[in-house]
Amino acid sequence: MTDKKATLDAQTRRLAAMAYGEASPDNDADEMFGLASVLVRQRDARGYSDIGTFALSERSFSFVVSDGNLRYARLMTATEAQINKDEGMKTAIDAARNALTYGKDKSNGAYFWDGADIKSHYSTHPKVAVGIKFTDPSYNIYDIKESTKLVIKYKFTKKKVARKITIEKTELYRYDHVYNSTAAHGGTIFWKFNPDYVKFSHSKEYL
Numbered sequence: 001m002t003d004k005k006a007t008l009d010a011q012t013r014r015l016a017a018m019a020y021g022e023a024s025p026d027n028d029a030d031e032m033f034g035l036a037s038v039l040v041r042q043r044d045a046r047g048y049s050d051i052g053t054f055a056l057s058e059r060s061f062s063f064v065v066s067d068g069n070l071r072y073a074r075l076m077t078a079t080e081a082q083i084n085k086d087e088g089m090k091t092a093i094d095a096a097r098n099a100l101t102y103g104k105d106k107s108n109g110a111y112f113w114d115g116a117d118i119k120s121h122y123s124t125h126p127k128v129a130v131g132i133k134f135t136d137p138s139y140n141i142y143d144i145k146e147s148t149k150l151v152i153k154y155k156f157t158k159k160k161v162a163r164k165i166t167i168e169k170t171e172l173y174r175y176d177h178v179y180n181s182t183a184a185h186g187g188t189i190f191w192k193f194n195p196d197y198v199k200f201s202h203s204k205e206y207l
Contacts, residue, residue: 007080008080008083008093010052011050011051011052011100012093012096012097012100013075013076013093013096014051014052014055014076015036015039015040015051015096015099015100016036016075016089016092016093016095016096017064017071017072017073017075017076017092018035018036018039018051018055018062018064018065018072019032019033019035019036019039019092019095019096019099020032020071020072020074020075020088020089020092021062021064021065021069021071021072021073021075022035022062022064022113022115022188023035023071023092023186023187023188024115024186024187024188025071026186026187027087027088027091028185028186028187029091029094029095030106030185030186031106031185031186031187031188032091032092032095032186033094033095033098033099033104033105033106033185034105034106034107034108034110034113034183034185034188034190035095035107035113035188036092036095036096036098036099036100037098037099037105037106037107037110038107038110038111038112038113038190039051039054039062039099040099040100040102041109041110041111041206042054042058042061042111042206045111045204045205045206046058046206074089075089075092106183106185107182107183107190108182108183108190109182109192110182110183110190110191110192111191111192111193111205111206112127112179112190112191112192113188113189113190113191114127114188114189114191115187115188115189116142116187118142118144118189119142119143119144122144122145127178127179127191128144128147129147129149130149130177130178130179131146131147131148131149131175131176131177131178131179131194132146132147132177132178132179132181132191133146133177133179133180133181133194134146134181135180135181135182136181138184139181139182139183139184139189139190140181140184140189141184141187141189142189146177147177148176148177149176149177149178150174150175150176151174151175151176152171152173152174153171153172153173153174153200154169154170154171154172155169155170155171155172156168156169156170157170172200173196173199173200175194175196175197175200177194177197178193178194178197179191179192179193179194180192180193180194192205193205
C-alpha cells in the first residue's frame with residue numbers, strides 16, 4: 001500500500017525546485033530554507049493561493065521556472081526515490097515544507113535576494129543603483145561596497161511678511177538607501193526594504 005503521507009504534492013515540489021534552482025551548487029541548507037521562506041512570503045503578499053500560480057504569474061521574480069535552470073528541472077522531474085537518495089534535493093524538500101508551514105525563517109524576514117550577479121554586475125545592478133546597506137558585516141559575502149542615493153523631500157510654503165512674499169523650505173524626510181540586508185547563506189544575500197523608504201515613499205514591502 002502506498003503511504004499517502006510520503007507522496008510529494010505539487011506545491012511542495014514546485015517550491016522545493018525553485019529554492020533548489022536558485023541556491024548555489026553547495027546545497028547550503030540555510031540558503032535553501034531562506035529562499036523557500038522568501039518565496040512563500042512573496043506568494044502571500046501578492047495574494048496568490050499557491051506557489052504554482054505565483055511562479056507562472058510572476059515569472060520575473062524567480063527566473064529558474066522559465067530560463068532552463070538545470071537544477072530546477074532536475075527536481076521537477078525526479079522521482080521520489082531519486083529525491084530521497086540525493087541530499088541536496090532532500091534538503092530542498094525540507095526547506096519547502098518548513099516554509100509552507102511557516103517554520104523557522106532563515107532569511108530573517110526578507111522579501112528579496114541576490115546571488116553572485118550583484119558583484120559581477122555591480123556597476124549596473126538595480127539594487128546598487130538605489131542604495132544598499134549591510135546591517136551586519138557578515139552578510140557582505142561578496143565583499144562589495146555599500147551604496148547610497150540620497151532622496152530628500154521638501155515642503156515649500158509661501159509666507160507674506162510686510163507685503164513681501166517669501167518661500168519657506170522645510171525638509172519633510174530623507175533616506176539614502178532602499179535595501180537593508182537581513183541574512184546571507186551559501187551564495188545568497190537576503191534583503192528587505194529600508195523602513196524609512198517604505199514609510200516615506202508609501203511603498204509596499206514586497207514590490
